Amino acid sequence: MMFEFITIGLTPPLLIAIAFSLPIFTLVVKRKLFYDVYALTALTIALILSLYNYYLVFYVVRGPIVYPFGGWPPPVGIVYEVDALSAYFGVTISIVMLLIGIYSVWYLRGASGYEWYYTLLLGLEAGMIGCVYTGDAFNLFVMIEVLSVSAYGLVVFYRTSHEAIEAGIKYSLIGATATTVYFIALVFIYGAFGTLNMADIAFKSRTASEFPFSGVVVGNIHLASAISLALSMWAFTFKAAVVPNHFWLPDAHPAAPTPISAALSGLVVKVGVYAIIRFLYTIYGLDTLQPISNVVNLMMKVLIVLGMASALIASALMIVQTDIKRLIAYSTIMHVGFIVAGLSLGTQLGLEAALYHTINHAVGKALLFLSAGVLINAAGSRNIDEISGVGRYLRLTTLTLILSILSLEGLPPLAGFFSKLLLYEAFISSGLAILAVVLIVSSAFALLAYIKLLYGVYFKLPTREFSKVKEEWTYLTPLLILTALLVVLGITAPLFVNEVLSPITAELTNPMKYIAAAEKVIKVLGG
Amino acid sequence: MDVLTLTIFTTTLMLLVGLIILTSYLMIRREGSSKSGSDPYLCGESIDDFKAYISVGSNNLYWGSVSATLKKFYEVLRDKLHTGVLNDWLVLMGLWFSTAIIISFIVVSIGG
Numbered sequence A: 001m002m003f004e005f006i007t008i009g010l011t012p013p014l015l016i017a018i019a020f021s022l023p024i025f026t027l028v029v030k031r032k033l034f035y036d037v038y039a040l041t042a043l044t045i046a047l048i049l050s051l052y053n054y055y056l057v058f059y060v061v062r063g064p065i066v067y068p069f070g071g072w073p074p075p076v077g078i079v080y081e082v083d084a085l086s087a088y089f090g091v092t093i094s095i096v097m098l099l100i101g102i103y104s105v106w107y108l109r110g111a112s113g114y115e116w117y118y119t120l121l122l123g124l125e126a127g128m129i130g131c132v133y134t135g136d137a138f139n140l141f142v143m144i145e146v147l148s149v150s151a152y153g154l155v156v157f158y159r160t161s162h163e164a165i166e167a168g169i170k171y172s173l174i175g176a177t178a179t180t181v182y183f184i185a186l187v188f189i190y191g192a193f194g195t196l197n198m199a200d201i202a203f204k205s206r207t208a209s210e211f212p213f214s215g216v217v218v219g220n221i222h223l224a225s226a227i228s229l230a231l232s233m234w235a236f237t238f239k240a241a242v243v244p245n246h247f248w249l250p251d252a253h254p255a256a257p258t259p260i261s262a263a264l265s266g267l268v269v270k271v272g273v274y275a276i277i278r279f280l281y282t283i284y285g286l287d288t289l290q291p292i293s294n295v296v297n298l299m300m301k302v303l304i305v306l307g308m309a310s311a312l313i314a315s316a317l318m319i320v321q322t323d324i325k326r327l328i329a330y331s332t333i334m335h336v337g338f339i340v341a342g343l344s345l346g347t348q349l350g351l352e353a354a355l356y357h358t359i360n361h362a363v364g365k366a367l368l369f370l371s372a373g374v375l376i377n378a379a380g381s382r383n384i385d386e387i388s389g390v391g392r393y394l395r396l397t398t399l400t401l402i403l404s405i406l407s408l409e410g411l412p413p414l415a416g417f418f419s420k421l422l423l424y425e426a427f428i429s430s431g432l433a434i435l436a437v438v439l440i441v442s443s444a445f446a447l448l449a450y451i452k453l454l455y456g457v458y459f460k461l462p463t464r465e466f467s468k469v470k471e472e473w474t475y476l477t478p479l480l481i482l483t484a485l486l487v488v489l490g491i492t493a494p495l496f497v498n499e500v501l502s503p504i505t506a507e508l509t510n511p512m513k514y515i516a517a518a519e520k521v522i523k524v525l526g527g
Numbered sequence B: 001m002d003v004l005t006l007t008i009f010t011t012t013l014m015l016l017v018g019l020i021i022l023t024s025y026l027m028i029r030r031e032g033s034s035k036s037g038s039d040p041y042l043c044g045e046s047i048d049d050f051k052a053y054i055s056v057g058s059n060n061l062y063w064g065s066v067s068a069t070l071k072k073f074y075e076v077l078r079d080k081l082h083t084g085v086l087n088d089w090l091v092l093m094g095l096w097f098s099t100a101i102i103i104s105f106i107v108v109s110i111g112g
Helices: A006-025 A032-060 A084-107 A114-133 A137-155 A162-193 A198-207 A221-240 A249-255 A258-283 A292-319 A324-343 A348-379 A395-409 A415-429 A433-459 A473-491 A493-509 A512-526 B003-028 B047-053 B063-069 B071-081 B086-111
Strands: A065-068 A079-082
Touching (some): A032 A065, A032 A084, A079 A084, A084 A473, A114 A137, A114 A258, A162 A198, A198 A258, A249 A258, A258 A292, A258 A348, A292 B071, A348 A493, A415 A433, A415 A493
């Protein structure tokens, strides 16, 4: 039983082991090629394992899979519980991270410190996959820390840059506060529920009955749930960069190396989104006992307001940015706003739209950052005016940049159009037409900012010669794969919604399957 | 035919039309365009010093709307809210933190 689904438990610990082993090699190997191959091999293994886990969850077991570490049954031991949502996020993370890894090989040529870069990059992926695979609320805290420590380190990779140091200090200070706030939320949960296992909490918040090993509830679960929901939502809105917890993002993302900006914008903020979904739909939910369900309902309403505020504020600020990476960073806040508003509708359609937009934004934003990184590298500046006309010399890169913008803006047949269409439908069918208006208005603001970017990159006359600039296949390969993904995700929209998103939302709106998977393991291991 | 399939069909058709228009334009456009555009005559002065001014700067594209119509809006949004100072952020983040705690207490008190 325990080793039947070993790949579930293997993925994050294996990545951590590979990451922490890497510095040992620096004692004997100095060649960059070795570390490039080492990191890419690890990222490929992570992708294969994630795809296999997805296959297990969607086609073999057709339900959540529990991996009990050390053979201890939940809630006694720590477990990984991978359901359709976890598998979906796992695959998204590992695909984008592998492409970012390939791009990093080009980006780090001639740079020093690549061994530490790869150590932290692998640590970042281990943290992200750990967050989405874990079935234990405390282990989620641990994996958020693994992810955050790697992210702080990567933001200050250019440690001689004042900008990077300032951004890193701000990010880490508030990040540490946010994880501490989440830890306090766990204290309340444990004090009332007597457990930190997600399935166990989900069961008790719906029935208040006895669960194997942890027994009955030991405190006031209503009050504890209310406080823990408030605290955890505050912490997760920080991780997801939702207004007003978004301030760190426009500083941190531009200061980081470009591939890391892509990972932070495309994936790391999505871990915050994942945690919000897990808390609002699995651990708690609209089907929990009164008044917990009332608190969930109210939190969703507040998140809709914050999501829409994020979209409007960030899109308005995009227009006045002069730094390309900062402009793209604000666009991330806007899209996360759409996603959070969609998932907070509490409907299956809203969830489907939010999850669809999550992957489309992850791919589109990674492509946008990576393409912009090539242009910034060629021009030697992040200022839109100083980058004038460089796109004329890097036509393929400019093409991928334009396609990523068109997808994020929502032009058919690219993927972003279909997720925005679904979001639009979800807002209208929930009777909240104002949200659809905000979606359109903020997209229009963003379009003005993107026109400014394209004008600077391509249409404005070059102010200097870029004759030595040439396209290279090392970075073009991930850019073209990401572009192909945007097209495929778009033209397969109906299939993708039916085959991938519907099973996820069906599981999320009926968390009893998640609880039953844990109970089944308890019966086998606990006697 | 469902809405999504219809959309894919329509947009593919749009793409094809767009490609036909683009191909036609490329075939009939005037030859002789250069990457840097046509250089204006500046009384014998070196053109390189003035190239940047041939077209409007990217950051000045929306100067009219940002500096005139939306000046107040951006003064508040950019200069007062997004100052880059940690202490200023904490006020707003603290506001959301206390709102979340207070509304949770109220809901539990009323419902419990």
